[in-house]
Structures are given as structure tokens and as C-alpha cells.
Amino acid sequence: MECEASSKKKKKATPEALPMLVPCIASLAFSVGRPSPRQHAFPCVRMAAEEVAFTKYHGLGNDFVLVDCRELDAPPVTPEVAAAMCDRNFGVGGDGVIFALPPQQPESMCSMRIYNSDGSEPEMCGNGIRCLARFFASLQKVEPTYTIDTLAGPIRPTLLPDGAVKVDMGEPILDGPSVPTTLPVNDDGVVVAAPISAAGADFRATCVSMGNPHAAIFVDDLDALDFETVGPALESHPAFPAKCNIEFVQVLSRTHLRMKVWERGAGPTLACGTGACALLVAAVLEGRAERAATVSLPGGDLFIEWHEGTNRISMTGPALRVFDGTYRPEQ
Numbered sequence: 001m002e003c004e005a006s007s008k009k010k011k012k013a014t015p016e017a018l019p020m021l022v023p024c025i026a027s028l029a030f031s032v033g034r035p036s037p038r039q040h041a042f043p044c045v046r047m048a049a050e051e052v053a054f055t056k057y058h059g060l061g062n063d064f065v066l067v068d069c070r071e072l073d074a075p076p077v078t079p080e081v082a083a084a085m086c087d088r089n090f091g092v093g094g095d096g097v098i099f100a101l102p103p104q105q106p107e108s109m110c111s112m113r114i115y116n117s118d119g120s121e122p123e124m125c126g127n128g129i130r131c132l133a134r135f136f137a138s139l140q141k142v143e144p145t146y147t148i149d150t151l152a153g154p155i156r157p158t159l160l161p162d163g164a165v166k167v168d169m170g171e172p173i174l175d176g177p178s179v180p181t182t183l184p185v186n187d188d189g190v191v192v193a194a195p196i197s198a199a200g201a202d203f204r205a206t207c208v209s210m211g212n213p214h215a216a217i218f219v220d221d222l223d224a225l226d227f228e229t230v231g232p233a234l235e236s237h238p239a240f241p242a243k244c245n246i247e248f249v250q251v252l253s254r255t256h257l258r259m260k261v262w263e264r265g266a267g268p269t270l271a272c273g274t275g276a277c278a279l280l281v282a283a284v285l286e287g288r289a290e291r292a293a294t295v296s297l298p299g300g301d302l303f304i305e306w307h308e309g310t311n312r313i314s315m316t317g318p319a320l321r322v323f324d325g326t327y328r329p330e331q
């Protein structure tokens with residue numbers, strides 16, 4: 001891989017690269033599980049990722065490799081190549097790869113697709129959309145508020161004068177089976193403080209979808225948690241048919257919550273925007289917090305509001321550019 005100075009003219013992922021992907025995708029369809037760095041050395045993978053210009057951004061340390069695909073119909077790399085790009089030792093390093101693709105709706109400016117660091121594709125990413133909002137604004141002129149299509153529907157970020165981004169994240173999905181989870185629902189059809197056991201420990205989970213699935217688990221002391229054991233056990237728990245992002249939350253006050261996240265497809269990350277939104281909703285449903293609160297994550301703070309009149313959630317936080325480069329693994 002080579003990283004080039006940001007002043008150098010960037011080469012974009014080209015549609016011409018796409019025909020090369022077809023045999024690669026076909027052969028990779030037979031590979032199972034998370035590819036090891038050695039598996040990434042298969043020639044077909046290298047062909048698929050011959051050269052990808054990218055810009056690295058992060059939102060509170062939740063870091064992403066962003067690729068300008070405005071002239072393409074689909075991501076120019078396979079999920080396996082995206083996973084290789086995210087590798088922190090053998091690749092660029094990141095919690096995911098985000099592609100800025102053409103809009104799906106006439107009123108939208110672009111659409112977002114994202115692969116997690118294991119190559120799986122989530123519907124939405126809160127920190128990622130703040131990063132994409134600033135990345136896209138660096139590529140072409142936009143209004144301060146504009147619309148980005150995602151697999152979870154249209155999302156509207158607003159670029160604030162101080163460089164932060166406030167995002168209208170839409171309405172939370174509370175219906176249990178739609179999250180999706182098979183945990184028992186209350187009379188309103190919502191999973192609130194439902195018992196769940198994993199890795200020999202008992203918890204209570206409140207489940208919320210922000211387009212992607214979340215389970216918030218309130219604990220007395222985040223630091224006492226066997227996070228590395230229970231996180232992956234809950235992520236892949238049979239009660240979550242699409243797996244789940246797991247937020248462990250300590251209530252510091254009714255307007256200040258502290259959380260640690262184990263993300264679906266990425267493991268422990270320094271921050272999760274959709275997770276912060278979901279846990280605020282969960283805290284309100286459990287009567288633990290007000291509808292507006294600061295959420296402190298390992299990488300810093302987000303401000304989340306669940307607006308009573310509209311039922312919509314807004315998330316405000318930073319998104320920062322780190323460096324530009326070209327991903328070009330050696331043959």
C-alpha cells in the first residue's frame with residue numbers, strides 16, 4: 001500500500017475495474033468467515049483492489065476509509081478487499097470502508113454504502129455519516145443541510161460552522177421483531193429490559209433499531225465488565241438473527257451516560273453513533289434519562305436528542321479528516 005501526499009491529484013476508483021471483479025466475487029463467494037491477512041494475498045483479491053484512492057476520516061476515533069464513487073453504480077471493491085483495507089497491520093486500518101455513490105432519490109446528493117471491518121454490510125453508521133457528510137462536501141459544493149441515501153433510508157446531516165455535524169437520524173424502530181430480535185416484548189411490542197444470558201452471565205437488554213440493530217445493557221460499573229468475553233457472545237447471540245451491536249451503559253446522571261460498545265462486524269470501537277442514539281432511546285424507555293443527554297464514549301462525547309414532537313433523533317459530534325492515500329497492495 002502506498003500513501004500519497006494530499007496535494008497530489010487523486011485517482012478515483014474506475015468503472016473499468018469492475019469487469020475484473022466478477023471472477024473474483026465468484027471465487028470469493030466460496031470463502032467462509034473472516035479472511036486472514038494471508039487469504040487477502042490471493043491474486044484475485046489484489047486484482048479487485050488494484051488501486052483505490054481514499055481519504056481517512058474519524059468520528060471520535062471510530063475511523064473509516066472513504067472512497068469517492070460518484071461515477072460508479074456500486075462499491076468498486078469486494079467485501080473481502082474492504083476487510084483487507086481495514087486491517088490495522090496489513091492494510092490502511094479502519095473500522096469500515098465507506099463509499100460515496102450516486103443518489104437514489106432525486107432530492108438526495110449522494111448515497112452511502114459501508115462495509116464493516118469484517119466485510120459485512122450494515123444498513124447505517126452514525127459516525128460514518130458525519131464523516132461522509134464532510135468528505136462529500138470536500139468533493140463538491142453542497143448546502144449546509146443535505147440528504148444522503150442509506151440502506152436505512154434518507155438521512156439529513158447539517159454541517160455546523162465549527163466543523164461538527166448534526167445529523168437528523170430519523171425515528172427509532174422499537175418493534176422487537178423488526179429490530180430484529182426474538183427477545184420477549186412488552187405490551188407495546190417493545191423489548192425493554194428483557195432477560196438475556198451470555199458467557200455465563202445474566203443481563204437485561206433493551207432493543208432499538210436505528211436502521212441497524214442495537215441492544216443496550218445498563219450496568220452499575222462499566223469497568224467491572226468482562227467486556228471482551230460478553231461482547232462477542234452477545235453480538236452473536238441466537239436472540240439476534242442479524243447479529244447485534246451491543247452497548248453497555250453506565251448512567252452518570254439523567255443527562256449524562258457513559259458507554260462502551262461491541263460492534264457487530266467490527267468488535268470494540270472507540271465510538272458508535274447509531275449506538276449512542278439507540279442507548280438514549282433505551283434509557284428513556286427504562287426511565288433512566290431525559291430525552292436529551294451527553295453520551296461519553298471511549299473516543300469522546302456525542303450529544304443526542306430524542307425529540308418528543310417528531311419522534312426523531314438528532315446526533316451532534318465531530319468528524320475529522322486524517323489523511324489521503326492510495327490503496328495499492330504489492331503483487
Ligand SMILES: N[C@@H](CCC[C@H](N)C(=O)O)C(=O)O
Nearest residue numbers: 122125126127212272273274
Ligand atoms: N460505528 C457505527 C456503526 C457501524 C455499523 C455497525 N457495526 C453494524 O454492523 O450495524 C456508528 O457510528 O453508528
